[in-house]
Amino acid sequence: xxxxxxxxxxxxxxxxxxxxxxxxxxxxxxxxxxxxxxxxxxxxxxxxxxxxxxxxxxxxxxxxxxxxxxxxxxxxxxxxxxxxxxxxxxxxxxxxxxxxxxxxxxxxxxxxxxxxxxxxxxxxxxxxxxxxxxxxxxxxxxxxxxxxxxxxxxxxxxxxxxxxxxxxxxxxxxxxxxxxxxxxxxxxxxxxxxxxxxxxxxxxxxxxxxxxxxxxxxxxxxxxxxxxxxxxxxxxxxxxxxxxxxxxxxxxxxxxxxxxxxxxxxxxxxxxxxxxxxxxxxxxxxxxxxxxxxxxxxxxxxxxxxxxxxxxxxxxxxxxxxxxxxxxxxxxxxxxxxxxxxxxxxxxxxxxxxxxxxxxxxxxxxxxxxxxxxxxxxxxxxxxxxxxxx
Ligand code: EPS
Numbered sequence: 001x002x003x004x005x006x007x008x009x010x011x012x013x014x015x016x017x018x019x020x021x022x023x024x025x026x027x028x029x030x031x032x033x034x035x036x037x038x039x040x041x042x043x044x045x046x047x048x049x050x051x052x053x054x055x056x057x058x059x060x061x062x063x064x065x066x067x068x069x070x071x072x073x074x075x076x077x078x079x080x081x082x083x084x085x086x087x088x089x090x091x092x093x094x095x096x097x098x099x100x101x102x103x104x105x106x107x108x109x110x111x112x113x114x115x116x117x118x119x120x121x122x123x124x125x126x127x128x129x130x131x132x133x134x135x136x137x138x139x140x141x142x143x144x145x146x147x148x149x150x151x152x153x154x155x156x157x158x159x160x161x162x163x164x165x166x167x168x169x170x171x172x173x174x175x176x177x178x179x180x181x182x183x184x185x186x187x188x189x190x191x192x193x194x195x196x197x198x199x200x201x202x203x204x205x206x207x208x209x210x211x212x213x214x215x216x217x218x219x220x221x222x223x224x225x226x227x228x229x230x231x232x233x234x235x236x237x238x239x240x241x242x243x244x245x246x247x248x249x250x251x252x253x254x255x256x257x258x259x260x261x262x263x264x265x266x267x268x269x270x271x272x273x274x275x276x277x278x279x280x281x282x283x284x285x286x287x288x289x290x291x292x293x294x295x296x297x298x299x300x301x302x303x304x305x306x307x308x309x310x311x312x313x314x315x316x317x318x319x320x321x322x323x324x325x326x327x328x329x330x331x332x333x334x335x336x337x338x339x340x341x342x343x344x345x346x347x348x349x350x351x352x353x354x355x356x357x358x359x360x361x362x363x364x365x366x367x368x369x370x371x372x373x374x375x376x377x378x379x380x381x382x383x384x385x386x387x388x389x390x
Pocket of ligand 1 (some may be wrong): 083109127131133
């Protein structure tokens with residue numbers, strides 16, 4: 001079984017990520033990992049931190065001579081900012097006078113709920129772990145999951161469909177999403193150049209006013225075979241697993257599969273994807289008139305592109321802060337402000353690609369098994385043959 005977890009605080013020495021359960025013999029491309037880490041750092045509206053960091057995945061174990069060897073993979077990603085925090089956030093007792101308190105909780109952030117839960121007198125330790133900096137570790141793991149999926153012909157990418165009040169109107173085909181990966185610069189990772197300019201204006205507006213802006217990203221998994229996930233048990237349904245994985249990302253407040261939200265307001269005749277038998281490519285000759293289901297029916301992938309949207313609330317750290325209460329005096333004050341991003345929709349999309357890739361890799365390994373890539377691929381190809389002959 002594919003298992004993973006992360007450790008590390010936003011301003012600690014490093015982030016650490018662990019992944020176990022991958023077959024031996026998967027080629028690990030360091031450039032690919034670092035490219036995804038770079039992609040997560042991009043986007044118009046990122047703050048000062050991204051100028052400090054140049055994230056790179058330092059693999060400590062589980063990979064030898066460029067290949068996985070079946071043992072757990074561990075990765076370290078250094079925080080360059082650590083040198084500015086060594087004295088105020090030491091592992092040892094340190095000097096309490098150097099401690100940087102977060103005097104008042106930010107509405108929308110984990111600050112208050114976390115301080116109450118862990119019985120901290122203020123929110124420093126809360127934000128250190130709650131921060132979206134943690135997604136760096138997930139992206140490193142997700143990139144490895146993507147390399148595994150690529151061996152099965154599956155690709156996972158994201159694009160931005162909404163920033164603030166600006167949205168792209170129609171379902172964006174894979175062919176328009178694919179080229180976004182190669183762009184040397186990322187603005188809002190939107191496949192529609194006109195909409196992207198209007199999205200940039202939305203970000204400019206909040207930059208001027210000291211506010212922040214949210215939006216919607218969509219992750220698309222292309223060339224996924226039918227049959228991943230199952231309706232047989234509630235916690236093995238692919239849509240449930242994906243929703244949980246994407247919802248676990250910082251600032252995501254809603255998840256949608258395919259056209260799930262619009263479907264609730266439309267008659268069945270306009271929602272469900274009519275079936276034909278004329279496909280000349282793909283896993284079978286079964287074809288669909290459209291893909292409102294987002295590639296999943298009954299908790300099982302159906303061979304169409306898997307489409308998962310994440311709805312992101314605006315960043316909760318505001319340059320013109322909202323009302324809050326001082327942790328010590330309990331007097332009304334403005335919420336704490338430290339350097340912050342104002343828009344992270346493209347970055348959240350990259351983090352969500354990782355969560356989708358890890359989820360699909362887990363389901364694929366559950367279905368095809370294998371302790372070596374040769375064994376996994378043999379099982380996978382046998383299944384593809386079965387689908388062709390269906
Ligand atoms: C982030 C790093 C953080 C924040 C952001 C995401 O760095 P710092 O707190 O040093 O500026 O920019 O985290 C938050 C938005 C948050 O609320 O914690 C990153 O690497 O993505």
